[in-house]
Structure formats: structure tokens, C-alpha cells
Amino acid sequence: MDQLLPPEIVEAGQTFPAALAACGDLDALLRLKGAFVGREASHATRLMELLKTAPKEQKRELGAAINGLKQQWEEGLKARQAELEAAKRKLGALAATWDPALPPPQPPRGALHPLNRLMDRLVEVFRPMGFHVEEGPEVETEAHNFDGLNIPEDHPAKASSDTFYLAAHPELLLRTHTSPVQVRTLLRVAPDLAARGGIRFLAPGRVYRKDEIDPTHSPMFHQVEGMLVGHGIGMQHLKGTLEYALRALFGPDTEIRLRPSYFPFVEPGCEVDVSCPLCGARGCRVCKGSGWVEILGAGLIHPNVLAYAGIDPKEWSGWAFGMGVERMAMMLSQTPDLRLFFENDQRFLKAMGGLD
Amino acid sequence: MWIERKVLAQEIPASAELDTRQLCEVLAALGFPVDxxxxxxxxxxxxxDITANRGDAMSHRGIARELAxxxxxPLAPIATGLVSEGAALVxxxxxxEACPIYATAVLALGEGVTPExxxxFLRALEASPKRLPxxxxxxELLLRYGHPTHAFDADAIRGAVAVRWAKAGETLVTLxxxxxxxxxxxxxxxDEAGPIALAGVMGGDRTKVTxxxxxxxxxxxxxxxxxVRATARRHSLHTDASHRFGRGADPAMARVARDLLVARLQAWCQAKLIGAWTAGAVPVPAAPVELEMALLARVAGEIVTLEAAQEAxxxxxxxxxxxxxxxxxxSPTWRHDLAIAEDLAEEVLRLRGYEHLPSVLPPMEGPPEHLAPAYLLRQRVARRLAQLGFHQTVTYGFxxxxxxxxxxxADNPAAGRTLxxxxxxxxxxLRASLLPSLKTTAEQNLRQGSRLVQLFELAPAYRSTPAGPLEQVALAAVWGGVLGGEDYLSPARAVLEADLAGLARDLELPGLxxxxxxxxxLFGFEIELEALPRPxxxxxxxxxxxxxxxxVERDLSLLVDLGQSYAALHQAMSAALPAGSLLELRCVDVFRHKSLPEGQQAWLLRMRFxxxxxxxxDEVDGWVAAALVAAESLGARLRA
Structure with missing residues (x-):
């Protein structure tokens, strides 16, 4: 009987069950229905035309075949339609008797990296005091990374055991701190510093030191640098700013403590502790029972740093601080291993990062 | 450095009255935190913990001096004048000039060993005793008083001793x-036979004491x-002696330490002093540094009286x-770090205690500056991507x-970016692209059972230039795994290239x-951040x-060749319509199936007028007909 039918229709008929099963919704089914039994240009209409022009002696047999085929198609379509409608009804029923305990479709939710989040938070905290963000390149010159910061020619940090250098450009290195941004910014603003009324900024960014990767060391990490230059700036202003910022960060009851220390680019220099934000200074594992946690290094900008940038240290003065972001993140989150921050496991990022 | 409390109390008896916690607090307030x-x-x-600028404090005596x-x-006195000098035996x-003073003595050693x-004390400070007095x-002197000394075997020395610069090519076998x-x-x-010690770093083997x-x-x-620092670094030879000399020892201690060493050898092993003498003298102190009270007040944030500063x-x-x-x-001979007025101001404040500093917010002198557009753009993009389900990564730049x-x-050779x-x-x-790092990170997440991985990074990528690596902030996003299928309403399907294209559109990238x-x-793209539209x-x-x-919405189902360009079809159909009439034309379904004529697919196009x-x-029918004619001119035909 099949030899009476055009081969493409025979083939279409053979693929019909699969096509039927592939229809995932009523729209798709409707399209399939159109192609097979539609009123225009469908397989069925073609078959009817075939029947009209067929020799009389074949009409009977062909008619039976066509009817069989059409019936098979229509029944298939009808059954599939019933299935799809049932599914739709089921969905409707689900919607009608909604169980709020069923896991709902969840809009996607990613996360910012916790280190970026912490840096953003610091910017937010300093913003109301008029600080903006300055940035600089990670590939730096020795001049910006060391010389402009009053770091002596023979300082051990310059050694290739501590600092990464570029093979093809021996004068270039990967910055070892965000402090070169100080140098770049001061050099840029020096000519119109008076018109600006000094400058105050944060410089968050990535820095590199030649440390092996272990639970507390990473060859790449993040710092946030802060700097303020103005008239008559002293240690009281450093203390006042940090007190405001660290209270905004850790809570209004936070106390801060300045201790003398030494960094070549500041004088006087200090380290700053905060009352332990985890135990409220009662003493815990994080503050080793002392109630204090070291949070950053700071001081008044060394006159040589201002002079290097062409700023008269007799007229201008200022303060600067530098803070390790990973250290702070690990302390606040009690993350046991620094490497987790660079592994980027989505489970860690989701749990630690959040959206803002 | 380890400081033994018993020995510290010998240098400053008052320290014995402090309990450990009090002592630690006093030391921290002075700038010497206890680790x-x-x-x-x-x-x-x-x-x-002693900072590198304070060579003078790197001993029990030095810490005692600070506490005092x-x-x-009061500090315990150091016995001086124990040794009377005579003519030089050698x-x-x-x-x-780098060695202005050299005190020495020759002793004949007797019987006896280092007292227990x-x-x-040496063992407690992790300096293993050699049992050679x-x-x-x-x-012991070095750890206690901070002054490095050395003992040569006097009989191994040939002729006169000189402190001099090396001649290139000279060699020395060190200890x-x-x-x-x-x-x-x-x-x-x-000596006259050649080098016997690297000054301030390490003695030589030929003249060592045995x-x-x-x-x-x-x-x-x-x-x-x-x-000393330069020599220690050149020879990668960092010793207790080079550590102290390199950070500044006290020249006035040269004779004192010699005397103390002589006295110890006399006491420990009945050594007999044969002669003691000194070449050179303690260098003249540097010119005085002036501290203006106005500068001190500025640094301190309040008036400090001249008398108080002087006293401190x-x-x-x-x-x-x-x-x-x-x-x-x-400054005293032991302090090499007091070079400018600010150094002195720090000392006054340090001794008084930083806890007394007032706390004041700095006044604004000018208008605050804006955040840079490039910075804001990064913030905005990062937040958008996080909202879309992407996780921000931080991976190494190399x-x-x-x-x-x-x-x-090919035009970005790695040689110019190699460390x-x-x-x-x-x-x-230094990476040319963030994608390799993201690919690795994504695969790791998938391996560890993530069903869906969505990552992005904002970081510099590097381009080699003759002047060095040029960095440009790039945005890379990767996406892979299975979407949906995690609840009763969302069907599951694999992530496809099209998803990345949709993401690019969401970020308003100018092109694909x-x-x-x-x-x-697993798919990904990377763009320079510059390519993103600015706010x-x-x-x-x-x-x-x-x-x-x-x-008014009309759908057209068209049969087109599998190779048909959608952009061309879209363009042709849009062009066939009167300006302003078409709100939107988009393909809302693609149907590819064996039931269709070979080499063809069906596109369901939705037009909104x-x-x-x-x-x-009638008007809309006319437009649809016109759009169809335009489509047919590209070989499409209406699907029944």
C-alpha cells in the first residue's frame, strides 16, 4: 500500500511518533498538527489531492490507506493533546493549591568576592569624610615603589628574594604595596595642591611579594592605602579619622590604640590596634586574650615623601595608613586558611561574598 | 629577639617589679610589641619585636635603656675602666673611614670553660654554646649589650692587622x-697574609679560635x-653581628665591650691580659638637630612645653x-635614627605614650572629589553580574x-610579560587574558560537584610593549553546567553559547x-572594561x-535554510516596513526537526506594531504581508 503514497509522506509518517513525543507544549503540538492534518498545505491535504487524481481502480485501496494514516495521526495528536492539557491542568492545579513549602523557583544569586566587598566597605566608610579612590598600575617602577617612599637604596625589600621583577625590563617590578599610588597621586596633584585644598584618598588594590603559598602567605594579596595632605596635620588627625572609620566598621563601642612603630615613609610611625571586634575586648582566641587586634600601620607622611613629589613639607603635612585586606578578612571571618580566598570555590564565595 | 627576664632585671632592677602582662604593655607602648x-x-x-631602625635596642641592655x-x-651601671691600655702589641x-674605632687586646688563655x-643564657636565647670561653x-656580650665582638687566634695572625677594603678577587674562607x-x-x-674576617659579618677560618x-x-x-649591610647581602651571610652592625651599633661601646670581654675571659678561664690598645676613636657626633616647638605641637596635636620635651x-x-x-x-652615640625634627617629635610623644594623643577629625580644606567613572563602572558591573548569579573571583595575575x-x-609575546x-x-x-585562570577555576568547581558554574573576574590583563607590560582592566565571565531543574517549575537544560550572548546584551556591550x-x-568571553558603555x-x-x-502582535512561522543569516532576514523584514511602525521583531522559537524538509528550519518570528x-x-495585515515578501526574497517561505 505504501508504494501508492509519495515517499516523503511515508517518511514523515514514520517520524510522526517521535515528532509527537518531542512536542513539549501545546504550541508545538499545534504546529505539528498543522503540518500533518492542517487545512492548508499539510500532508493530509496533499493526500486528499492525490486521492482526487488517483486512477479509479486505486481509489478504494488508497482511500483506505489515507484514512488509516489520517486516523492514526489524528488519534496520536488527540492523545498527545490530552496529555499536554493534563500536564497543563496539573500545573494549574499546582498553582491553585499552592504549597508554600515546596521549593519555589529561585532567581539567580551570585556573590561579590569577599575581599572586594571588604575594600568596597572601606571606601564607603571613608567617603563621607571626603575621601575618593585613587588607583595605580600593578607593574611599577622602582622609583614609585621604593625611592619616592624614602626607602633606602639598600633596603632588603628591594632584593629579588622579596620582590618580583620583569625579565625583559629590570627596572620594572610588581608593586609590593599600594604605597606607590601615594607617590603617583602626590606627583600629579602637587602643582595645584593649594587650589584643591590638599588631598585625601584611599587606594585599594592588589600587591605582590615573593612569598610561598601557604595558609598564611600568598604571593598576591590586597591592601588599602589611605592618605591625607593638608595644613597643620598631626597625629591627632590620624587618630580622629581612624577612630571614626574603625567605629563605623566595627561598631560604636570600638576603641583604638596607637603604638609607636617604624615604616620608612612615615614619621612618627605607629601601628593601630582595635579592641577585639569578636569578643568585645574580653579576650578570645583571635586577640590571643589581649583584647586588642592589630589592624593597620600608619603615621605622619615623612617630609622626604612630600619633598619627592614636589610638595613643601614646611607648608604641608599629612598622614597615611596601609591595611592588609586578607588579614582583616581572615580575622573578621575567622577563615582558617588564606588560600581559600584565591581558590574561588563557589560555595565559599556564596557564603562569604554576598551581593553588596 | 628573645629577652630573658632575669638578665633584663640585672640591667634594670625595676623591671622585676612588673608582672609579665605589665611589662608587655610598657614595651608595646614604647614601640616594642611582645610576640x-x-x-x-x-x-x-x-x-x-624590634623594628629595623632600632639597632640600639637589639639587646637586653638596649631594652633596659628604653624601660629606664x-x-x-635607674639602669645598673656597667663596670668600665677595667682594662688599662698600653702600646699596641700588633x-x-x-x-x-667605615671603621673609625678598633679596640683590641691580647690575652693568654688559661684553664676553664664557659660557666653554666x-x-x-645562651641556650635560652637559642645561641648554642661552643664551650670555648x-x-x-x-x-653572650652581643646578646646582653648588643655589641658584636670577635676573638682571633692571636698566633694565627701574620704581622700587622689592617681594616681595609677588599681587593677584587681576594678570597676568604669564613668560619x-x-x-x-x-x-x-x-x-x-x-693581616699580612691576607683577609682574616669580613668586617662586622663573620670571622675567617684560618684565624678562628679552637x-x-x-x-x-x-x-x-x-x-x-x-x-656591613651591603657585604652581608652580597654574600648572603646574615649573622647576629651583621644584624646589629647593619642596624647601627654604638661606637662608644667598642672599648667598653672589649673591657667586658677581657674581664669575662679573666674570670671564666684565668686568662692573662698581655696588652690592650685602641686604634682610632669614637666618631664626632653629627650636628645637632633642631626641634621647633611649633612643629612638635603640630605633630602632637597640642602644646607640649619646651621643658617637657627637653626632659623627655x-x-x-x-x-x-x-x-x-x-x-x-x-643624639646619644647609640641612636642612629634621630636625623630630623620629626624623629625627635616622635621620641617625645613615644615616651609620653601615644594613648595621650588627642583625637580630632581633620578639617576639610577643599571640596571632596568624585569617584572616578572607571571605578564606578567596575562597581556597577560587578554588582550586576552578582545579581545575575555570577561569583566574583580573585585569581593570581601570573x-x-x-x-x-x-x-x-600573536602580537602579545609572553617574553615581555615574563617575571x-x-x-x-x-x-x-603576567597573563594576557583572564580566561585561562577562570577556565581552571570553573573546571575545578564543576569537578567538585557544582551543577552550575558562573564566575567573573575584573582584573588587569597585560600586553607586551617596548616600554613594559601595559595593563588594561578586563572583564571575563564563564558559564557552564546545567540551568534550572532545581524546582518543580523550571525545566533543566545545558548552558549554551546563547546564554553568554544574552549576558553580553544585558551588560550593554556594543557588539557580540x-x-x-x-x-x-563551558563557555566564556572576555572584554576590555573600556568597551563597556560609561554611565x-x-x-x-x-x-x-x-x-x-x-x-498589535503577529507571529509568522517561516521555513528557512539552515544557513540563513538571522541578522540579514531581520534587516530585510524591518526595512520593508514603514518607519516607526515596527516596535519589535524577534525570533521567539527555532524548530529543527526531521519532519521539516531537509536542510531547513522553522523560525517563529514575532512582530509588534x-x-x-x-x-x-487590514493595515497590519498589509505590513505583515510586506515583511513576508521581504523574507521570501531571501528564500524563506511561510510554513503552513
Whole structure:
């Protein structure tokens, strides 16, 4: 009987069950229905035309075949339609008797990296005091990374055991701190510093030191640098700013403590502790029972740093601080291993990062 | 450095009255935080953190001196004048300015070993006693008083001793048995047969003290810190001596330490002093530094009286004279870090305690500055991506050459981006693209069972230029795994290239970036951040009138060739319609199936029309017909 039918229709008929099963919704089914039994240009209409022009002696047999085929198609379509409608009804029923305990479709939710989040938070905290963000390149010159910061020619940090250098450009290195941004910014603003009324900024960014990767060391990490230059700036202003910022960060009851220390680019220099934000200074594992946690290094900008940038240290003065972001993140989150921050496991990022 | 409390109390008896916690707090307030407390050899010791500028504090005496100034308590006296000097038994010539003073003595050693108390002190401070009194006494003196000394076997020395610069190519076998080829900038001690010590760093093997040594020649000198640091670095030879000399020892201690060493050897092993003498003298102190009271008040945030400042500096050992509104200050011989007025201001505040500093917010002197557009753009993009389900990553800026080569263009050779001293081969090239790092990270997440991985990073990528690597902030996003299927309403399907294209549209990228198939079912793209549209200057856009009349929607199902360009079809159909009539034309379904004619697919195109009036069916029919004609001109035909 099949030899009476055009081969493409025979083939279409053979693929019909699969096509039927592939229809995932009523729209798709409707399209399939159109192609097979539609009123225009469908397989069925073609078959009817075939029947009209067929020799009389074949009409009977062909008619039976066509009817069989059409019936098979229509029944298939009808059954599939019933299935799809049932599914739709089921969905409707689900919607009608909604169980709020069923896991709902969840809009996607990613996360910012916790280190970026912490840096953003610091910017937010300093913003109301008029600080903006300055940035600089990670590939730096020795001049910006060391010389402009009053770091002596023979300082051990310059050694290739501590600092990464570029093979093809021996004068270039990967910055070892965000402090070169100080140098770049001061050099840029020096000519119109008076018109600006000094400058105050944060410089968050990535820095590199030649440390092996272990639970507390990473060859790449993040710092946030802060700097303020103005008239008559002293240690009281450093203390006042940090007190405001660290209270905004850790809570209004936070106390801060300045201790003398030494960094070549500041004088006087200090380290700053905060009352332990985890135990409220009662003493815990994080503050080793002392109630204090070291949070950053700071001081008044060394006159040589201002002079290097062409700023008269007799007229201008200022303060600067530098803070390790990973250290702070690990302390606040009690993350046991620094490497987790660079592994980027989505489970860690989701749990630690959040959206803002 | 470890400071043993018992020995500290010998230097400053008042320290014994403080409990450990109090002592730690006083030290921290002075700038010497205590990193740990341990009981060593039955006595308590503190691990005191001493900054590199304070060579003078790197001993029990040095810490005691600081405590004495702070607590205003006396230091135990050091016995001086124990040794009377005579004529030089061996000529000592100081041929370099870097060594202004060299005190020495020759002793005949007798019977006896290092006393147990000294051995125990050395052990407690992790300096293993050698049981040779001359060596142990020198080490004990260093830890106690901070002044490095050295003992030579006097009978191994040939002729006169000179402190001189090395000649290029000279060699010296140091105490550690290593043959060192010296350079002209190395300062050394030499006899007439050649070098016998690297000045301030390490003695030589030929003249070392052994069990067989009968007579010793002592060295207690002072060497220029810079010179010692350079030699120690050049030869990678960091010793207790180079650590102290390199950070500035006290030249006035040269004779004192020699005397103390002589006295110890006399007491420990009945050594007989044959002669003692000194070449050179303590250098003249540097010119006084002036401290203006106005500067002090500025740094301190309040008026500090001249008298208070003078008193504080005097307590620290400075010679201070008042001159009007300023102090003229000569630092003590042990302090090499007081070079400018700010250094002195710090000392006054340090002794008073930083806890007394007032706390004031700095006044604004000018208007605050804006955040840079590039910074804001990064913030905005990062937040958008996080909202869309992407996780921000932070990966290392250096990767392996193989990983780098995956996405580096031919005109961006790795040679210009390679580190001279990487941590290892796999971290040796500053990456041309963020994609290799994201690919690795994504695959790791998938391997660890993530059903869906969505990552992005905002970080510099590097391009080699003749002037060095040029960095440009790039945005890379990768996406792979299975979408949906996690609840009863969302069907599951694999992530496809099209998803990345949709993401690119969401970020309003000007065109479609190259979408890379990073692995099976893992896709990604990378763009320069510059390519993203900047936030508009206007707070809100200019108002554009919009039609309030309802739009009319028509669907066309077209059969087209599998190779048909959608863009061309879209363009042709849009062009066939009167300007302004078409609100939107989009393909809402693609149907590819065996039931369709071979080589063809069906596209369901949805057209939305709108005008400033109610549209009538005939008009829209006409437009649809026109669009169909345009489509047919490209070979499409209406599907029944």
C-alpha cells in the first residue's frame, strides 16, 4: 500500500511518533498538527489531492490507506493533546493549591568576592569624610615603589628574594604595596595642591611579594592605602579619622590604640590596634586574650615623601595608613586558611561574598 | 629577639617589679610589641619585636635603656675602666673611614670553660654554646649589650692587622667553611697574609679560635651600617653581628665591650691580659638637630612645653639645649635614627605614650572629589553580574606560559610579560587574558560537584610593549553546567553559547564578544572594561514621547535554510516596513526537526506594531504581508 503514497509522506509518517513525543507544549503540538492534518498545505491535504487524481481502480485501496494514516495521526495528536492539557491542568492545579513549602523557583544569586566587598566597605566608610579612590598600575617602577617612599637604596625589600621583577625590563617590578599610588597621586596633584585644598584618598588594590603559598602567605594579596595632605596635620588627625572609620566598621563601642612603630615613609610611625571586634575586648582566641587586634600601620607622611613629589613639607603635612585586606578578612571571618580566598570555590564565595 | 627576664632585671632592677602582662604593655607602648612569652631554661623570656631602625635596642641592655627612660628608673651601671691600655702589641691600621674605632687586646688563655650560667643564657636565647670561653663570651656580650665582638687566634695572625677594603678577587674562607670571593666594596680585616674576617659579618677560618688556641686577639670595633649591610647581602651571610652592625651599633661601646670581654675571659678561664690598645676613636657626633616647638605641637596635636620635651629627650640620652622656641638636640652615640625634627617629635610623644594623643577629625580644606567613572563602572558591573548569579573571583595575575598561550594573541609575546624571578614556572607570566585562570577555576568547581558554574573576574590583563607590560582592566565571565531543574517549575537544560550572548546584551556591550568554548558545556568571553558603555552624565535620560495606544502582535512561522543569516532576514523584514511602525521583531522559537524538509528550519518570528493611533487589522495585515515578501526574497517561505 505504501508504494501508492509519495515517499516523503511515508517518511514523515514514520517520524510522526517521535515528532509527537518531542512536542513539549501545546504550541508545538499545534504546529505539528498543522503540518500533518492542517487545512492548508499539510500532508493530509496533499493526500486528499492525490486521492482526487488517483486512477479509479486505486481509489478504494488508497482511500483506505489515507484514512488509516489520517486516523492514526489524528488519534496520536488527540492523545498527545490530552496529555499536554493534563500536564497543563496539573500545573494549574499546582498553582491553585499552592504549597508554600515546596521549593519555589529561585532567581539567580551570585556573590561579590569577599575581599572586594571588604575594600568596597572601606571606601564607603571613608567617603563621607571626603575621601575618593585613587588607583595605580600593578607593574611599577622602582622609583614609585621604593625611592619616592624614602626607602633606602639598600633596603632588603628591594632584593629579588622579596620582590618580583620583569625579565625583559629590570627596572620594572610588581608593586609590593599600594604605597606607590601615594607617590603617583602626590606627583600629579602637587602643582595645584593649594587650589584643591590638599588631598585625601584611599587606594585599594592588589600587591605582590615573593612569598610561598601557604595558609598564611600568598604571593598576591590586597591592601588599602589611605592618605591625607593638608595644613597643620598631626597625629591627632590620624587618630580622629581612624577612630571614626574603625567605629563605623566595627561598631560604636570600638576603641583604638596607637603604638609607636617604624615604616620608612612615615614619621612618627605607629601601628593601630582595635579592641577585639569578636569578643568585645574580653579576650578570645583571635586577640590571643589581649583584647586588642592589630589592624593597620600608619603615621605622619615623612617630609622626604612630600619633598619627592614636589610638595613643601614646611607648608604641608599629612598622614597615611596601609591595611592588609586578607588579614582583616581572615580575622573578621575567622577563615582558617588564606588560600581559600584565591581558590574561588563557589560555595565559599556564596557564603562569604554576598551581593553588596 | 628573645629577652630573658632575669638578665633584663640585672640591667634594670625595676623591671622585676612588673608582672609579665605589665611589662608587655610598657614595651608595646614604647614601640616594642611582645610576640610571645616562653619559659626557656627555667626562666621566662619575651619574644620582643624590634623594628629595623632600632639597632640600639637589639639587646637586653638596649631594652633596659628604653624601660629606664619610660619608667624613670635607674639602669645598673656597667663596670668600665677595667682594662688599662698600653702600646699596641700588633699594629692595627684603620685604612677605611667605615671603621673609625678598633679596640683590641691580647690575652693568654688559661684553664676553664664557659660557666653554666652563661651557657644556660645562651641556650635560652637559642645561641648554642661552643664551650670555648672566648667564643661564648663574645656571643653572650652581643646578646646582653648588643655589641658584636670577635676573638682571633692571636698566633694565627701574620704581622700587622689592617681594616681595609677588599681587593677584587681576594678570597676568604669564613668560619662556616665557605670560600668567599671578595669584592672591592667589602670591608675586611686582614693581616699580612691576607683577609682574616669580613668586617662586622663573620670571622675567617684560618684565624678562628679552637680548643688548641693559647692566645686570643680580641676585636671590638664599629663599622658603618651601610657597608656591613651591603657585604652581608652580597654574600648572603646574615649573622647576629651583621644584624646589629647593619642596624647601627654604638661606637662608644667598642672599648667598653672589649673591657667586658677581657674581664669575662679573666674570670671564666684565668686568662692573662698581655696588652690592650685602641686604634682610632669614637666618631664626632653629627650636628645637632633642631626641634621647633611649633612643629612638635603640630605633630602632637597640642602644646607640649619646651621643658617637657627637653626632659623627655634627656631621659633618652640626648644632650639637649634650649634656644628660644626650639631645642638643639645631640643624639646619644647609640641612636642612629634621630636625623630630623620629626624623629625627635616622635621620641617625645613615644615616651609620653601615644594613648595621650588627642583625637580630632581633620578639617576639610577643599571640596571632596568624585569617584572616578572607571571605578564606578567596575562597581556597577560587578554588582550586576552578582545579581545575575555570577561569583566574583580573585585569581593570581601570573600563570604558566602554557595557560597564557591559550588566549594570548600573536602580537602579545609572553617574553615581555615574563617575571625574572617567579615563584615557579606555573606563576611566571603576567597573563594576557583572564580566561585561562577562570577556565581552571570553573573546571575545578564543576569537578567538585557544582551543577552550575558562573564566575567573573575584573582584573588587569597585560600586553607586551617596548616600554613594559601595559595593563588594561578586563572583564571575563564563564558559564557552564546545567540551568534550572532545581524546582518543580523550571525545566533543566545545558548552558549554551546563547546564554553568554544574552549576558553580553544585558551588560550593554556594543557588539557580540567572541564567545569561547572553554570545555564541553563551558563557555566564556572576555572584554576590555573600556568597551563597556560609561554611565551617562545625565541623572536620567531626556524624555522621549511614547505611544499609549496598544501594540498589535503577529507571529509568522517561516521555513528557512539552515544557513540563513538571522541578522540579514531581520534587516530585510524591518526595512520593508514603514518607519516607526515596527516596535519589535524577534525570533521567539527555532524548530529543527526531521519532519521539516531537509536542510531547513522553522523560525517563529514575532512582530509588534505600534502607532499613535489604534491600528486596524487590514493595515497590519498589509505590513505583515510586506515583511513576508521581504523574507521570501531571501528564500524563506511561510510554513503552513
Amino acid at each position: 610571645g612569652v616562653a619559659t626557656l631554661e627555667g626562666t621566662e623570656a619575651l619574644d620582643v 627612660a619610660k619608667l624613670q628608673q 699594629p692595627v691600621r684603620l685604612e677605611a 650560667v652563661a651557657q644556660s 672566648a667564643v661564648d663570651a663574645s656571643n 662556616d667553611g665557605v670560600t668567599r670571593t671578595l669584592m672591592e666594596r667589602d670591608l675586611l680585616i686582614a 680548643e688548641a688556641t693559647r692566645r686570643v686577639l680580641l676585636e671590638s670595633a664599629w663599622f658603618e651600617p651601610k657597608v 629627650l634627656t631621659r633618652l640620652g640626648c644632650a639637649v639645649t634650649a634656644a628660644g622656641d626650639r631645642l638643639r638636640v645631640v 600563570i604558566s606560559p602554557e595557560a597564557d598561550a591559550l588566549f594570548a594573541s 625574572a624571578n617567579p615563584l615557579g614556572y606555573e606563576y611566571s607570566v 564578544p567572541t564567545i569561547h568554548r572553554l570545555a564541553d558545556g 551617562q552624565d545625565r541623572i536620567i535620560p531626556v524624555f522621549r514621547p511614547f505611544s499609549r495606544f496598544p501594540s 505600534q502607532a499613535d493611533r489604534t491600528l486596524v487589522g
